[in-house]
Amino acid sequence: MLTILGLNVISGLCTAASSCASSLPSRPTVVPFPYNHGKPHAISSPRTKTCYVHAFGNGQDDSQTIYSAAKACNKGGIIALLDPQYIIGKALDLTFLQSVDFIIQGQISFTPDIAYWTGASFKYAYQDASLFWQIGGVDVNIYGGGIINGNGQVWWDRMVTNTSLARPILVGIIGLQGGTISNLKLSNPPNWFHFVANSSDLIFDKMTMIALSNDSNAAKNSDGWDLYRSDAIVIQNSLISNDDDCVSFKPNSTNVVVQNLVCTGSHGISVGSLGQYLGETDIAENLYIYNTSMSNASDGARIKVWPGAVPGSNSTSSGGGVGFVRNVTYNGMHDTRVDYAIELTQCYGQSNAKLCNMYPSTMLIENIVFNYFTGTSNKYDPIVGTLVCSSTTACQNIVATNINVTNPSGKKAEWKCTNVDKSTLAINCV
Ligand SMILES: *[C@@H]1O[C@H](CO)[C@@H](O)[C@H](O)[C@H]1NC(C)=O
Ligand SMILES: *[C@@H]1O[C@H](CO)[C@@H](O)[C@H](O)[C@H]1NC(C)=O
Ligand SMILES: *[C@@H]1O[C@H](CO)[C@@H](O)[C@H](O)[C@H]1NC(C)=O
Ligand SMILES: *[C@@H]1O[C@H](CO)[C@@H](O)[C@H](O)[C@H]1NC(C)=O
Ligand SMILES: *[C@@H]1O[C@H](CO)[C@@H](O)[C@H](O)[C@H]1NC(C)=O
Ligand SMILES: *[C@@H]1O[C@H](CO)[C@@H](O)[C@H](O)[C@H]1NC(C)=O
Ligand SMILES: *[C@@H]1O[C@H](CO)[C@@H](O)[C@H](O)[C@H]1NC(C)=O
Ligand SMILES: *[C@@H]1O[C@H](CO)[C@@H](O)[C@H](O)[C@H]1NC(C)=O
Ligand SMILES: *[C@@H]1O[C@H](CO)[C@@H](O)[C@H](O)[C@H]1NC(C)=O
Numbered sequence: 305m306l307t308i309l310g311l312n313v314i315s316g317l318c319t320a321a322s323s324c325a326s327s328l329p330s331r332p333t334v335v336p337f338p339y340n341h342g343k344p345h346a347i348s349s350p351r352t353k354t355c356y357v358h359a360f361g362n363g364q365d366d367s368q369t370i371y372s373a374a375k376a377c378n379k380g381g382i383i384a385l386l387d388p389q390y391i392i393g394k395a396l397d398l399t400f401l402q403s404v405d406f407i408i409q410g411q412i413s414f415t416p417d418i419a420y421w422t423g424a425s426f427k428y429a430y431q432d433a434s435l436f437w438q439i440g441g442v443d444v445n446i447y448g449g450g451i452i453n454g455n456g457q458v459w460w461d462r463m464v465t466n467t468s469l470a471r472p473i474l475v476g477i478i479g480l481q482g483g484t485i486s487n488l489k490l491s492n493p494p495n496w497f498h499f500v501a502n503s504s505d506l507i508f509d510k511m512t513m514i515a516l517s518n519d520s521n522a523a524k525n526s527d528g529w530d531l532y533r534s535d536a537i538v539i540q541n542s543l544i545s546n547d548d549d550c551v552s553f554k555p556n557s558t559n560v561v562v563q564n565l566v567c568t569g570s571h572g573i574s575v576g577s578l579g580q581y582l583g584e585t586d587i588a589e590n591l592y593i594y595n596t597s598m599s600n601a602s603d604g605a606r607i608k609v610w611p612g613a614v615p616g617s618n619s620t621s622s623g624g625g626v627g628f629v630r631n632v633t634y635n636g637m638h639d640t641r642v643d644y645a646i647e648l649t650q651c652y653g654q655s656n657a658k659l660c661n662m663y664p665s666t667m668l669i670e671n672i673v674f675n676y677f678t679g680t681s682n683k684y685d686p687i688v689g690t691l692v693c694s695s696t697t698a699c700q701n702i703v704a705t706n707i708n709v710t711n712p713s714g715k716k717a718e719w720k721c722t723n724v725d726k727s728t729l730a731i732n733c734v
Contacts, residue, residue: 328354328384331405332447334484334509336538339594341559343536346482346505348443349403353381357390365393365415367437374398382407385450391415392436395424399479401441408450408488414472416458422470426478430532430554433499435476440503444483451489459494460521471495471524477503486510496527497546504535511542523547528570531557540564549574549606550598555586555627563594572603572642575632577652579610579625579667586627586667593633599640604681605674606644607632608652611694612663623653628668639679645709646674646689648724650698661723664695674704686715689731693723704729 336345355377357369370390373383382405393415414436415421426435436454439446454474463469474493477485479502486509490497497513500506508529515526526546529539532554540563544550550567553560553575562573573593578586598604613624639645650669651660681688688709693699702724711717721733 327386328382328407329409329448331445332486332509334486334507336507336540336561339561339563339592340538341536341561341590341592343505343559345507346443348445349380351380351382351403351405353377354384355381356384356386359387359390361389363391366390367392367394367396371396371398374401374404378402378404380404385410385412385448389413393417393420395426396437397426399438399440401439401444403443406444406446407448408446408452409448411451411453413453414455416455418458418462418469421472425470425472426476427470428501430501432470433476434470434472434495435478435499436472436474438476438478440477440479442481444480446483446485447487449487451491453491454493456492456494456515456523456526457518460517460524461519463524464521473497473499475499477501477506479503481505484509489513492516492523493526495525496530498529499532500529500534500537501532502534503537507538507540509541513542513544513546515546527552528567530554531560535559538563542566544568544570546570550601553588553591555588557588557591559590561592561594562596565596567596567601568599570598570601572598572601572606572647573634574603574606574608575629576608577610578608578627578629579623579665580621580653582613582620582624584625586625588629589631591632593635593637595636597638597640598642601639601642602644603647604637604639604642604645604677605634605647607648607669607672609650609665609667609669610652611650611654611660611665614659614663623663624666626666628670629672630668631671633673634675634677635673636676639677639681639709642679642681643683644689645677645679645681645707646691646704648672648691648702650694651692660694665698668698668700669693669702670700672702674707676706678708680711681709681717682712685711685713686718687720688717690720691722691724691729692720696723696725699724702728704731707731
């Protein structure tokens with residue numbers, strides 16, 4: 305055994321007889337169920353060594369030890385974080401990983417040091433993303449039943465006086481090809497819970513994610529998962545309580561299955577917004593969203609696309625993007641107190657409906673299915689949902705079947721439908 309900075313590396317296979325095997329939980333079996341996107345999931349190669357990370361304790365920073373463990377046990381190892389409390393106080397770059405497992409049994413907490421993190425976090429141009437740590441490489445599994453805590457409250461409090469504060473996202477998955485993230489609790493992210501970018505072949509399973517303010521400054525932008533430039537992703541069997549999108553499909557999200565989620569307080573399962581930038585191509589394709597529950601949410605199913613740019617407009621971010629939203633199915637959603645059960649709009653960001661219709665979207669929305677929606681929508685009673693296209697040709701083949709969403713008044717549920725072919729909508733368009 306070799307010891308580096310409170311870090312033990314045990315080489316060789318852990319057998320049932322060794323202390324390492326007996327103290328480590330086995331990797332949970334994570335399989336997409338019941339749906340999958342049709343692409344195979346890469347099998348993890350065997351793990352043949354283990355690095356135990358010992359926490360310093362007393363609030364001291366463990367980020368360097370975790371980094372050293374990941375280096376020492378890269379290419380076929382297990383990084384075991386079995387202590388009750390780890391602190392990450394320095395930006396941690398783990399984008400070099402190859403065939404490793406992380407077992408997190410205790411809690412990983414990020415320091416509430418706003419002055420440090422606003423400068424040192426990893427920054428990306430897309431949505432001004434800022435990250436505490438970034439995980440990438442190939443074949444990585446993270447599990448263990450532990451907690452990842454973003455200490456978001458200090459950030460939500462500071463936002464009151466600084467709305468442009470660069471708040472870190474809790475988990476940055478950047479350029480990870482193949483892996484699973486399962487059986488973890490995530491709490492109080494300063495910003496989104498997950499940013500999944502430039503990644504493929506990942507399964508998220510059995511995650512519990514809660515953003516809850518303990519004072520009058522509410523949690524902000526605590527999206528569950530934001531997918532960007534990512535392919536072949538499954539998100540399933542998880543519980544999310546937050547204040548923003550439960551799942552958000554940003555530009556170039558393809559072949560994604562989302563199933564068996566329970567979302568509370570969210571802005572729904574959202575595609576977009578897309579098409580915001582003139583001349584850019586955004587794609588959202590082959591998304592299958594099955595069996596989700598949505599409570600106290602602004603939306604259940606949501607698709608947001610910008611219209612065309614108004615000629616002469618000075619802004620570079622006011623629509624006019626090209627591309628498409630294609631083959632998106634929401635199959636089975638149960639709503640409790642949502643504002644709109646379905647909100648599809650192709651006039652996003654343009655409050656003037658005349659201008660939206662005059663300069664319709666250059667992004668096509670096609671082959672969209674909403675099937676089996678039940679429950680209640682209350683805010684705009686008797687209206688329970690809305691489907692607004694910017695022209696009759698910019699949306700194609702939008703289908704709604706088996707929709708039974710009721711409202712508190714008990715009046716016949718109404719839907720606001722604009723520029724959309726009503727012959728494939730089994731709803732009461734008004
Ligand atoms: C509430 O938030 C503050 C930070 O503003 C933190 O110090 C405190 O531990 C939190 N309390 C609970 C119960 O989470
Ligand atoms: C607000 O946050 C931004 C970004 O993190 C930072 O550059 C700026 O200095 C902060 N402003 C104040 C008044 O602290
Ligand atoms: C993803 O890849 C692109 C192209 O290489 C790069 O510009 C971008 O910084 C990467 N990461 C994110 C988060 O966008
Ligand atoms: C739907 O999801 C819920 C919550 O995860 C789960 O309990 C239930 O078994 C799922 N139902 C089906 C038919 O998959
Ligand atoms: C999305 O994919 C399209 C088509 O491949 C490409 O033109 C566009 O640049 C991509 N967008 C991003 C943000 O990567
Ligand atoms: C539509 O997307 C689903 C889910 O990813 C996929 O299984 C199916 O093959 C896609 N259909 C077409 C016609 O591409
Ligand atoms: C939704 O909000 C209502 C009214 O505020 C509350 O009674 C209920 O507990 C909330 N539901 C959930 C699942 O949080
Ligand atoms: C563009 O900006 C100029 C200078 O700020 C302003 O005079 C003009 O009205 C703007 N045009 C539009 C269409 O907003
Ligand atoms: C629609 O849902 C309501 C309330 O849950 C229920 O009473 C009613 O029977 C359902 N209607 C159909 C046609 O399933």
